[in-house]
Amino acid sequence: MTTPWNQRCAQRMQWMRASTIRELLKLTENPEIISFGGGMPAPEVFPVEAFRAAADRVLARKGATALQYSASEGYRPLREWLVGYMARYGIEAAPENVLITSGSQQALDLIGKIMINPGDLILTERPTYMGALQAWRAYQAEFVSVPADEDGLRVDLLEEALCAGPKFMYILPNFQNPGGITLSAERRLALLDIADRYGVPIIEDDPYGELRYEGEHLRPLVVSDADRLNSAHSSGGPRYYDDHLVAHAALHGNGRAFMRGNVIYLSTFSKTLAPGLRLAWLVAPVEVVQRCVVAKQGMDLHTATLNQMIAYEILTSSDDFLHAHVRLIRDVYRERRDAMLAAMDASFPPGVTWTRPQGGLFLWVTLPEYLDATELLQVALTHKVAYVPGDAFHPDGGGRNTLRLNFSYCDPARIAEGIRRLGGVFYRAIEQHALEASAVL
Numbered sequence: 027m028t029t030p031w032n033q034r035c036a037q038r039m040q041w042m043r044a045s046t047i048r049e050l051l052k053l054t055e056n057p058e059i060i061s062f063g064g065g066m067p068a069p070e071v072f073p074v075e076a077f078r079a080a081a082d083r084v085l086a087r088k089g090a091t092a093l094q095y096s097a098s099e100g101y102r103p104l105r106e107w108l109v110g111y112m113a114r115y116g117i118e119a120a121p122e123n124v125l126i127t128s129g130s131q132q133a134l135d136l137i138g139k140i141m142i143n144p145g146d147l148i149l150t151e152r153p154t155y156m157g158a159l160q161a162w163r164a165y166q167a168e169f170v171s172v173p174a175d176e177d178g179l180r181v182d183l184l185e186e187a188l189c190a191g192p193k194f195m196y197i198l199p200n201f202q203n204p205g206g207i208t209l210s211a212e213r214r215l216a217l218l219d220i221a222d223r224y225g226v227p228i229i230e231d232d233p234y235g236e237l238r239y240e241g242e243h244l245r246p247l248v249v250s251d252a253d254r255l256n257s258a259h260s261s262g263g264p265r266y267y268d269d270h271l272v273a274h275a276a277l278h279g280n281g282r283a284f285m286r287g288n289v290i291y292l293s294t295f296s297k298t299l300a301p302g303l304r305l306a307w308l309v310a311p312v313e314v315v316q317r318c319v320v321a322k323q324g325m326d327l328h329t330a331t332l333n334q335m336i337a338y339e340i341l342t343s344s345d346d347f348l349h350a351h352v353r354l355i356r357d358v359y360r361e362r363r364d365a366m367l368a369a370m371d372a373s374f375p376p377g378v379t380w381t382r383p384q385g386g387l388f389l390w391v392t393l394p395e396y397l398d399a400t401e402l403l404q405v406a407l408t409h410k411v412a413y414v415p416g417d418a419f420h421p422d423g424g425g426r427n428t429l430r431l432n433f434s435y436c437d438p439a440r441i442a443e444g445i446r447r448l449g450g451v452f453y454r455a456i457e458q459h460a461l462e463a464s465a466v467l
């Protein structure tokens with residue numbers, strides 16, 4: 027007898043859906059299709075030669091260690107390196123606050139695993155990152171969302187959503203995926219203030235913060251949260267750093283105090299080195315890291331030792347390798363973003379609007395309300411151009427007339443051609459609607 031597998035599956039499978047983007051990526055493997063669909067870095071910017079040389083050195087000098095099992099927390103030298111790297115952006119942490127994960131996607135799953143009970147409510151921006159929804163739906167989370175405008179999350183609408191009692195808020199402050207928008211400095215402070223008053227922690231997901239093409243770097247939420255707690259302490263409020271934790275850190279010889287606070291910070295090497303590495307990190311109070319470590323042991327024991335050691339080798343191979351490499355990426359992506367914006371200005375019809383991101387990989391398009399981006403994708407595919415329809419980024423419905431475009435993957439000439447084709451699709455759809463409307467009259 028063959029097993030009826032669907033009867034053997036757990037109930038939670040009802041809540042798991044294949045990612046629209048992953049499905050779409052399969053379609054766009056056809057090289058004739060100009061794809062603005064995935065969130066893929068430009069393959070031209072991968073530091074392939076640096077990886078080859080670093081892999082050689084690791085295998086020649088520490089081959090047996092690199093091929094062995096290792097600590098669930100991650101490769102200690104890499105965690106120490108990250109502590110120094112993040113300190114440049116004001117993030118004060120000890121290695122004990124850092125967990126290496128197999129991509130930020132795993133960090134999102136770990137957070138779900140340690141924090142979400144069936145039926146728990148999570149507050150997100152609208153639109154938000156589809157991968158987080160996918161990870162947390164598996165834990166039977168429910169969502170309440172707050173809209174975002176060109177300055178990011180509408181914090182003026184936050185309190186009403188907080189009254190519903192979410193377990194945590196999921197925020198993407200820089201060049202948000204999918205919207206490409208950035209949370210303004212004023213709103214960051216207002217958000218922290220409200221989060222503190224309601225006692226709701228924040229997951230700050232920041233894969234794109236380094237990829238800024240213009241404007242000033244803004245303080246991460248995790249930094250302003252620390253500032254706030256420290257100043258509360260100096261004015262007699264609760265202490266940000268615990269005495270016994272400081273002593274513990276000193277005992278470990280790194281002399282750094284452990285971080286505490288209301289924010290869990292996530293970042294990744296996917297957009298700055300290579301996504302195929304599957305290497306990212308989570309920064310959180312020790313009690314969160316320790317729980318994530320236990321949860322991670324059940325997932326993959328640890329992130330690949332070899333990948334961590336190669337990444338560490340590259341990062342320490344020359345003075346400031348990462349910053350020099352990120353500068354190159356910024357130049358390439360800035361040019362591509364500008365090519366896309368110029369092509370849209372030239373070939374998108376009136377009535378279609380879009381964001382002008384200061385960084386990241388994406389921009390967000392809003393079509394007239396009567397158009398459906400999922401239906402139009404079928405038409406676009408016949409013209410060999412693809413995008414991601416926006417409804418999948420809306421946790422609680424809506425967004426059918428929106429879509430996400432990626433500008434990092436295609437070169438400027440393909441971007442211009444793809445946007446020209448897409449402009450044609452939108453023009454024809456708007457004309458068709460006008461014709462139908464006049465026929466009704």
Ligand SMILES: Cc1ncc(COP(=O)(O)O)c(C=O)c1O
Binds near residue numbers: 157203296305
């Ligand atoms: C907002 C956001 N979070 C997390 C991820 C997952 O990144 P990683 O490749 O590190 O798993 C992505 C990837 O595109 C993302 O856009």
